[in-house]
Amino acid sequence: MVDQKPDNIYASPLDRVTDFAFDDAVARVFPDMIQRSVPGYTTIIPMIGLITERYAKSGTNCYDLGCSLGASTLAMRHGLKNNQCTLIAIDNSEAMIKRCEHYIELDNGVAPVELRCDDIRDVEIENASVVTLNFTLQFIRQEDRPEMLKKIADGLHDGGALILSEKVYFEPSQEQEILETLHYDFKRANGYSDLEISQKRSALEQVLIPETIEEHKQRLLDSGFSSVAVWYQCFNFVSLLAIK
Numbered sequence: 738m739v740d741q742k743p744d745n746i747y748a749s750p751l752d753r754v755t756d757f758a759f760d761d762a763v764a765r766v767f768p769d770m771i772q773r774s775v776p777g778y779t780t781i782i783p784m785i786g787l788i789t790e791r792y793a794k795s796g797t798n799c800y801d802l803g804c805s806l807g808a809s810t811l812a813m814r815h816g817l818k819n820n821q822c823t824l825i826a827i828d829n830s831e832a833m834i835k836r837c838e839h840y841i842e843l844d845n846g847v848a849p850v851e852l853r854c855d856d857i858r859d860v861e862i863e864n865a866s867v868v869t870l871n872f873t874l875q876f877i878r879q880e881d882r883p884e885m886l887k888k889i890a891d892g893l894h895d896g897g898a899l900i901l902s903e904k905v906y907f908e909p910s911q912e913q914e915i916l917e918t919l920h921y922d923f924k925r926a927n928g929y930s931d932l933e934i935s936q937k938r939s940a941l942e943q944v945l946i947p948e949t950i951e952e953h954k955q956r957l958l959d960s961g962f963s964s965v966a967v968w969y970q971c972f973n974f975v976s977l978l979a980i981k
């Protein structure tokens with residue numbers, strides 16, 4: 738078993754809250770952290786498998802960009818049971834990749850998985866039928882996002898799919914306030930204290946930059962995708978399916 742712990746990273750008062758990073762401490766608590774923090778995560782993961790099954794084509798590559806511990810990777814792998822594809826999972830956090838290796842070893846899927854520790858902005862996307870960005874693009878600098886999405890669209894075959902899950906924000910601000918409040922209610926219902934919520938909020942402020950659903954849709958269309966649908970939303974977390 739890979740050792741994993743409950744998330745109490747922000748439970749005690751910190752003198753100074755530093756920027757959130759995907760380091761060893763986060764990697765150790767990550768399964769607990771993401772499930773308790775992202776409304777709908779436990780629904781989105783199996784649906785990534787289902788979407789992969791529909792769009793994957795034998796003889797192509799499937800990519801999971803920002804794979805963390807491989808939850809989305811393994812969902813994709815299970816969706817590949819009827820296809821001969823190579824699954825390429827990439828993350829630039831060494832702590833995540835080291836642990837991800839163990840989770841992949843423990844899994845009984847058959848599709849070969851290539852695990853790479855690399856910056857997804859620097860890797861080539863080629864001969865692809867399915868690409869997943871499950872809560873990763875939000876951590877990429879905004880000015881780098883158009884090029885990243887254009888590279889993905891260029892690397893996909895016609896009819897190929899990008900699954901893009903993101904935290905989003907809303908305009909007008911009243912809508913934002915309602916959905917953000919419900920997100921914090923979700924965290925509280927999952928056992929996070931007000932202190933944990935506020936310290937994590939400060940840690941993420943400069944690191945996780947959400948955009949509106951409209952901005953995401955327009956940029957995907959501008960990047961070369963022919964259609965974009967929101968297939969899932971819970972509060973301020975959404976998942977889009979973009980088809981080339």
Ligand SMILES: C[S@@+](CC[C@H](N)C(=O)[O-])C[C@H]1O[C@@H](n2cnc3c(N)ncnc32)[C@H](O)[C@@H]1O
Nearest residue numbers: 759803805808809828829830856857871872876
């Ligand atoms: C919220 S997690 C992704 C969760 C994962 N996809 C899942 O479904 O469980 C975001 C991941 O993106 C990775 N990441 C952020 N920026 C990256 C970059 N430029 N290149 C590669 N990975 C990156 C982080 O290290 C982190 O593991």
Ligand SMILES: O=C(O)C(=O)C[C@]1(C(=O)O)C=C[C@@H](O)C=C1
Nearest residue numbers: 770771774775872904937941945
């Ligand atoms: O928005 C928040 O408050 C979160 O905790 C979200 C979020 C995410 O969307 O990735 C941020 C960091 C961790 O990876 C887990 C969850």
